[in-house]
Amino acid sequence: MERISLTQLLVIFIGGGVGSVVRYGFSLLFSKINAFPLSTFIANLTACFVLIIFFLFQDKMLLSSTWRMLITVGFCGGLSTFSTFSFETIQLIKSGNWNVAVINILVNVIVCGLCIYYLIPDKK
Numbered sequence: 163m164e165r166i167s168l169t170q171l172l173v174i175f176i177g178g179g180v181g182s183v184v185r186y187g188f189s190l191l192f193s194k195i196n197a198f199p200l201s202t203f204i205a206n207l208t209a210c211f212v213l214i215i216f217f218l219f220q221d222k223m224l225l226s227s228t229w230r231m232l233i234t235v236g237f238c239g240g241l242s243t244f245s246t247f248s249f250e251t252i253q254l255i256k257s258g259n260w261n262v263a264v265i266n267i268l269v270n271v272i273v274c275g276l277c278i279y280y281l282i283p284d285k286k
Contacts, residue, residue: 177236
């Protein structure tokens with residue numbers, strides 16, 4: 163296992179904090195539409211696009227491994243919201259909104275997955 167420095171831990175911590183604040187900002191900006199948790203979807207999709215942009219241009223950016231951790235592990239980890247996605251999906255199910263829950267699962271998993279699949283080229 164690779165050793166991680168205190169500096170790397172600090173930048174992951176800072177990136178995670180910034181990602182979490184951005185996530186909270188999305189929750190303030192985007193309300194639910196017909197019970198659909200739009201802010202969570204937008205946060206997850208944004209994290210996917212940040213990762214896509216990072217991986218597409220990482221060779222041109224010339225970033226150190228510490229900065230890569232800040233962006234990919236810290237910021238995207240703080241921004242993406244699997245636990246919130248899971249909580250909101252279960253709340254939809256408990257309240258009888260099965261249709262919205264299924265749409266929520268499909269939209270988050272399929273759209274974000276397809277973005278990553280199609281927009282990040284294979285490295286062969």
